[in-house]
Amino acid sequence: MITVYHVKFSRSLRVIWMLEELGLDYEVKTLSMMDGDLRKPEFLAINPLGLVPAIVDGDVTMCESGAIVQYLLDKYGPADLVPAKDTADYAHYLQWFHLAEATATNPVGDVVQNKRIKPEPMRIPEQADWATQKAHKAFTMMETQLATTTHIAGDSFTAADIMVTYPLILGSLVKLADEFPNCQAYFDRMKQRPGLQAAMNA
Ligand SMILES: N[C@@H](CCC(=O)N[C@@H](CS)C(=O)NCC(=O)O)C(=O)O
Numbered sequence: 001m002i003t004v005y006h007v008k009f010s011r012s013l014r015v016i017w018m019l020e021e022l023g024l025d026y027e028v029k030t031l032s033m034m035d036g037d038l039r040k041p042e043f044l045a046i047n048p049l050g051l052v053p054a055i056v057d058g059d060v061t062m063c064e065s066g067a068i069v070q071y072l073l074d075k076y077g078p079a080d081l082v083p084a085k086d087t088a089d090y091a092h093y094l095q096w097f098h099l100a101e102a103t104a105t106n107p108v109g110d111v112v113q114n115k116r117i118k119p120e121p122m123r124i125p126e127q128a129d130w131a132t133q134k135a136h137k138a139f140t141m142m143e144t145q146l147a148t149t150t151h152i153a154g155d156s157f158t159a160a161d162i163m164v165t166y167p168l169i170l171g172s173l174v175k176l177a178d179e180f181p182n183c184q185a186y187f188d189r190m191k192q193r194p195g196l197q198a199a200m201n202a
Helices: 012-022 065-076 088-117 125-145 159-174 181-191 194-201
Strands: 002-006 026-030 054-057 060-063
Touching: 002 012, 012 026, 012 065, 012 159, 012 194, 060 065, 065 088, 065 159, 088 125, 088 159, 125 159, 125 181, 159 181, 181 194
Parallel strands: 002 026
Antiparallel strands: 002 054, 054 060
8 A cells, every 4th residue: 555645735646646547546644734744753754855745655665746656657557648758759748747846846836935825024025026937937838838739748648747737736826827828728627637636635
């Protein structure tokens, strides 16, 4: 049984969505940031960074959402969630899979922190503005891609969709991608997937 350490609406959504798409059994341990669960010794023993997601799968304990998604695919696939390796779609799949966390989610997180999460005296408007520009660059690139394909790495659903949907989920807290209609239509399509619905309800 795979255990997922989860905080509602956090990056652990990606892991639960992936587990659902693979049809695997798993249990969710829901933690609360507000209650300081991520700083407690029992969780720091699982992930010394004090961040979610983390999983325990037998003798494997690991963190980092993209790495976990890829681990699950490699260990429990094959699944029809990765383009064939001899296609251009595969190169684009890798690009989007990694861009999602490294280039898109990080600035979106900075905007959300500085507009919504940090106590008001600690918010830095200049940081929010700078991060908004960076997030908009990533959303602009997604917008262009989604003008020609139904999914981020072509016309089929792949694990890269699981990765890139998260910055849209997080960004929706501060309406960060509202002026990108292709991104919004794509986000609506992703919300129809039972796997994402299960992850949102976990
Ligand atoms: N790059 C990491 C980022 C993990 C991360 O920042 N998780 C956030 C939730 S989305 C967290 O645990 N934040 C708690 C904190 O900063 O104290 C990943 O993709 O797993």
